[in-house]
Amino acid sequence: MADSWPVRQVLKTWVDPFVVLLVAVMVLGLVVPVGADVQRVVDAVADVAVAVLFLVYGMRLPTTEVVAGLRNVRLQGSILASTYVVFPLVGLLVAWAVTPLIGEPLAAGVLFLALLPSTVQSSVAFTSVARGNIAGAICGATVSNVVGMVVTPLLVLWLFAGTGAADGAVGGFDGLRGVLVHLLVPFVVGQLLQPFVGRWIRARRWLTLGVDRGTILVVVFGAVAAATTAGVWARTSGWTILALVGVSGVLLAVMLAVTWWGGAALRLDVPDRIALLMCGSKKSLATGLPMAAVLFPVAVAGTVAVPVIIFHQLQLVVCAVLARRLALRD
DSSP: TTTTTHHHHHHHHTHHHHHHHHHHHHHHHSOOOOOHHHHHHHHHHHHHHHHHHHHHHHHHOOOOHHHHHHHHHHHHHHHHHIIIIIIIHHHHHHHHHHHHHHHHHHHHHHHHHSSOOOSSHHHHHHHTTTOHHHHHHHHOOOOOOOHHHHHHHHHHHHHHHOHHHHOSSHHHHHHHHHHHHIIIHHHHHHHHHHHHHHHHHHHHHHHHHHHHHHHHHHHHHHHHHHHHHTTGGOOOOOHHHHHHHHHHHHHHHHHHHHHHHHHHHOOOOOOHHHHHHHTOOOOOOOOOOHHHHHOOOHHHHHHHHHHHHHHHHHHHHHHHHHHHHTOOOO
């Protein structure tokens, strides 16, 4: 009975209504003209939604979970190394290799994808379904997101400046300041409020789910609409989208292999290897889109978001299959 909710969530990834709604919002951004005044309103709403998202996240997360999970040093270190060392190196290589195929703006999106934190909800749900270390997954995914609030923008500033990809896309230290103001400060305030309201927030899953998905929809619509106005989609062919699906498949396959066999090399037990597999191979759409909206100009954020969205859907489907197969082990 304890695993019934994650199982339902995994099964829903095949026909998730939210995915349908996300696609509908993207199509709306593609076909509905958005003027400059409306775009400014959408951007302002997105900024507020992002701040509220991380405020609620801070209020929801018990600080004791992070402290307890940190005791498993090998697992947590492996998740962080996979997320912020191995994945960025693989992403940098892949982005460089596919630039002639998909162009610099989308290649920049592939690189940005590789720098993002891990997911939280789906990583934990898949770990539970696969009978892995759930507590380790909760801590690993959570710490990944907290660390990513600072590490991801720093990596963006460093690697994008070093490669020259998407010239002018990164807002320099203004972008870092924006991440701190929009993401880290609300999260810290939420943590301060957590002892008083944390139990109430956690008991109302509809609230966190609504804020989480609502933020994604607002950010996606704003980014896609701005990209449409800037003519980004007119320059992106169907073959390019297919190429991005292939690139995402390569990235995911490499990281799944690295995390699974890397866990074996580190002599982690199977439940810990499952937690590393599920946390270390994923990238967060919920965190990635708000960060793109803060770190990049609006029109550029629309292009950068495309690889993130494609990879997110692919990782859900693939990891759903893997979780079910791992659950059947002896």
